[in-house]
Amino acid sequence: MTAISHPLRTAAALAAAVAIATLSLPAVAEENSGRRHVVDIRSLKFQPVELVVAPGDTIVWINHDIVPHTATAGDKSWDSKSIGKESQWETIVQPGMAEEYFCRFHPNMKARLQITAGSAETD
Numbered sequence: 001m002t003a004i005s006h007p008l009r010t011a012a013a014l015a016a017a018v019a020i021a022t023l024s025l026p027a028v029a030e031e032n033s034g035r036r037h038v039v040d041i042r043s044l045k046f047q048p049v050e051l052v053v054a055p056g057d058t059i060v061w062i063n064h065d066i067v068p069h070t071a072t073a074g075d076k077s078w079d080s081k082s083i084g085k086e087s088q089w090e091t092i093v094q095p096g097m098a099e100e101y102f103c104r105f106h107p108n109m110k111a112r113l114q115i116t117a118g119s120a121e122t123d
Contacts, residue, residue, distance in 0.1 A: 034058060034092070039111070041069050041083070046101075046111035053093045054116050060090040069109065074100035 034056030040047045041063045053059060061071045063083040071080040071089065075098045080089040082105075093115060103109035 036060065038062060039071070041065055041103075041109075044106055044109055046071075046103075046109060049111045050114060051111070052114045052116060055093050055095045057093045058090055059093060059113070060088050062086075062088040068105060070104045071101050072104045073098035074102065079104075 034054065036058045037051055037053055037060070039051060039059060039061045041061060042065060044065065046061075051059070061069075061080060061083060063069050063085060066085050068082045068084050070082060073079065077098050078091060080091075083089050093113070095115070097113075097115065099113045099115055101111055101113070
């Protein structure tokens with residue numbers, strides 16, 4: 001067995017460093033792909049009741065009530081299904097998705113997404 005010469009070890013180390021750096025790139029791309037917004041469900045209300053978002057943003061609904069809730073589009077084109085106590089559901093905002101939503105279990109619970117063309121403001 002022959003020993004690896006110094007230039008080959010350097011090349012191998014450089015290749016390993018490039019591979020490690022490349023693996024970290026998707027995390028950077030994800031970070032820039034959209035903002036994260038939280039809608040708290042408390043006291044049978046969505047908070048905030050209106051949220052400004054943009055396509056690519058992620059919205060997370062967190063249920064703090066003791067009863068289950070849903071986040072269901074007014075036209076029923078998207079639906080969280082049942083979100084239990086201290087559970088959450090998330091979706092990514094798509095262009096043209098329904099903006100009005102409600103809870104199927106408590107139809108008086110209503111809220112609205114304002115979907116903008118560009119980057120949304122921070123919460």
